[in-house]
Every structure is written in C-alpha cells, then in structure tokens.
Amino acid sequence: MMVEKKKVEKPIVKSVSNRKKVTFKEWWTKTVKFFRDVKIEMKKVVWPSRKQVMKHTIVVLAFTLFFTVFILLADVVYEQLIFKLLLKVR
Template sequence: MAETSSKKPGFFTKVKNWFKGIGKYFRDTRSELKKVVWPSKKQVINNTIVVIVVVLIASVFILLLDMLFGSGMSLILDLAAKL
C-alpha cells in the first residue's frame, strides 16, 4: 500500500484562506441584501399599528384573567381561613 503524502497547509496559508473567507462572506452578504424587498413606509406604519393594537388587546385580556383568578384565589383563601 502506498501512502499518499499530502502536505498540511502552513500557518500563513491558513491565515490567507481565513481572510479570503471573510471577504467572501461580506460579498455574499451584500449580494443577498440586494435581493431583499424592503417594505414601504406605509406598510411599516400599518404593520406597527397592527402590532400595537394586538399587544393592547392581549394585555387587557391578560389583565382581566389576572383579576378573575386573583379574586377567585382570594375567595378560596377566605373560605379556607373560616374553616
């Protein structure tokens, strides 16, 4: 069996390849960002309003549930204290 001797890359070759990889990463990132379809100002404002309304509705719902469970728990504790 013949062994194939493959020479390991040296330190400077590794550093050079590392910097090439960084450059390729930024080139690829830039080309991908050119493909992005950014929303218009009107779409951003509309989506922001929708998010704020949904958050407000959810917070009111959670507040009501908290008040309901809190009063239920205090009722149970008052009944248990009377026993």
C-alpha cells in the first residue's frame, strides 16, 4: 500500500513594502513643517521662574535626603532584628 503525498501549497508572501515611496521634496517639506510647529508650540510653554526652579529643586533634594536616611535606618534596624532575634548572632 502506497501513501500518497499531499501537495502542500506555500502561502503567498505579500510584499512588505506597501508604503508609498516618499520623495526627498516631500520629506523635506514635512520636516520643515514639523520644526515650524515645534517652534509655535514652544512659544506657548509657560516656563517657571528661576526662583520657582530653585525652590522645587530644594524640595526634591530634601525629600531625597529624608528618604535616604529613613531607608538607611530601617535597614540597620531590620538587620539587627534578624541577627539578634532570629539568628541569635552577635
């Protein structure tokens, strides 16, 4: 008894590059428009004053220092608890 080989059809592979080819002129026009739009939007931005930037920077640094010290102290306390209570070392 012979086994018939079935013909397996290969899937049709469509071209990946279905995008329209952009000419240099179109690309340049879009790029210039993009930067013009960026310039317009940047004029709408309300920038903080130097005083506000300094104030916010100090607040961020203070919180960072506070939480650094807090985590350092918590680490030391937990280390001591683990070694003294659980492992009975030191």
